[in-house]
Amino acid sequence: CQKELKNIGKFYIVVEGLESMQNYDYTKYHPMDEIYRWMEDVERANPELISSAVYGYTYEGRNITLLKLGLNDTAGSEKKVIWMDCGIHAREWIAPAFCQWFVKEIVNSYKTNKKLGQMLQNLDIYVTPVINVDGYIFTWANNSTRLWRKSRSLPPPDSTCYGVDLNRNFKANWGTIGVSFDSCENTYCGKSAGSEPEAQAVMDFVGTMVNQTLCFLTIHSAGQLILLPYGHPEISAPNYNELVSVGQAAAVEMKKVHGMNYTVGTSPQILYPNSGSSRDWARLIGIPFSYTFELRDKGEFGHLLPEDHIQPACEEAYVGALSIITYVHDKAFKNGAVTTVKHFTLASGFTMTIWSTIVAVFVTTGFMV
Numbered sequence: 001c002q003k004e005l006k007n008i009g010k011f012y013i014v015v016e017g018l019e020s021m022q023n024y025d026y027t028k029y030h031p032m033d034e035i036y037r038w039m040e041d042v043e044r045a046n047p048e049l050i051s052s053a054v055y056g057y058t059y060e061g062r063n064i065t066l067l068k069l070g071l072n073d074t075a076g077s078e079k080k081v082i083w084m085d086c087g088i089h090a091r092e093w094i095a096p097a098f099c100q101w102f103v104k105e106i107v108n109s110y111k112t113n114k115k116l117g118q119m120l121q122n123l124d125i126y127v128t129p130v131i132n133v134d135g136y137i138f139t140w141a142n143n144s145t146r147l148w149r150k151s152r153s154l155p156p157p158d159s160t161c162y163g164v165d166l167n168r169n170f171k172a173n174w175g176t177i178g179v180s181f182d183s184c185e186n187t188y189c190g191k192s193a194g195s196e197p198e199a200q201a202v203m204d205f206v207g208t209m210v211n212q213t214l215c216f217l218t219i220h221s222a223g224q225l226i227l228l229p230y231g232h233p234e235i236s237a238p239n240y241n242e243l244v245s246v247g248q249a250a251a252v253e254m255k256k257v258h259g260m261n262y263t264v265g266t267s268p269q270i271l272y273p274n275s276g277s278s279r280d281w282a283r284l285i286g287i288p289f290s291y292t293f294e295l296r297d298k299g300e301f302g303h304l305l306p307e308d309h310i311q312p313a314c315e316e317a318y319v320g321a322l323s324i325i326t327y328v329h330d331k332a333f334k335n336g337a338v339t340t341v342k343h344f345t346l347a348s349g350f351t352m353t354i355w356s357t358i359v360a361v362f363v364t365t366g367f368m369v
Helices: 002-023 032-045 094-109 114-122 133-139 197-207 240-258 278-284 307-332
Strands: 050-057 063-069 080-086 123-128 213-221 225-228 263-266 289-295 341-345 351-355
Touching (some): 032 094, 050 197, 080 307, 094 123, 094 213, 094 307, 114 123, 114 307, 123 307, 197 278, 240 307
Parallel strands (some): 213 289
Antiparallel strands (some): 050 063, 225 289, 341 351
16 A cells, blocks of 8 residues: 555656646746756656756856756667757857757657657767856846856956856867956956866766767857867867768758758857867867857847747757757667668657758858857
8 A cells, every 4th residue: 555655656746747847838938946947847757768967066056957868778788978058158048948948859759759769778868958057047137137148156356257158168278269368258268277167067077978978069049050179270170071061961950940041160160269168178078079059040139039039949959959969879879770861750840851961051150159
């Protein structure tokens, strides 16, 4: 009888989580406390697919939490890893919205999509909806803080300006180009590489999985770009041509969703040079595929993207991310069923087609991201 009551309790918790997920509005921006609750609910409702972990703490002591999406591998072989993070720049609200959308799409489709189910048996996908938790919370304080970009660490002794640009703080040619050493600037790179706990948490956690990690995806806005390593104009990734090809294939798929163009290239080619980015760090330590997605738009709204753009922006970004994940999966698991063209039906009903090689055209654009 006691065992029966326990099972009833577990069933109630799962049902409660499912109801909460179904009521969650993915077409709205959510404050951090709601995102935390959503993470708990989605894990509770999908115990066979999702687990969570706190892998670091922010400067102000808040949890940096990820969701791990993956199924048990019946063959018992070593699983590979996909990394995805959002919200490293506080004001880029569409990024955390996308990480939530991505998890929702996987949850809603993995049981009916045979290919996706196969990939989740071979891969664990680690998703951090918000890395810069302190900064994100600060952007919700009032209109005057809405466009805050950096973390919320204390100013250096000779300054009154808070925070560090976390995407200039990674151990990747740190401090060499495209940064500021003035703590009042948006691109302030910190006092040293890895000085910020948020950046160090990512480096520590991902660094332990470098040999298993196939792809590192970091989600930003804006500008509609797919950036590949490196941010330094004098350094080229050894697999540059393949990175371009895979990125262009993703951009082609993204355009099919709502007609939006995404430009592919290195940051110096299509945006501006920079150093200390998480994308560059991931490639430097040996993760073969590393990309920054800069989501909508191209300047009309910038970082104040209206909520009615969330769904289309996330639909096209999901297709692009899944294109890259599929490519790296199929390359790693050559004994699987790999075909030239693959079709996915998203939870929203849109069908995507992934071609093995695509050639696209570079278009130059610029945006402070």
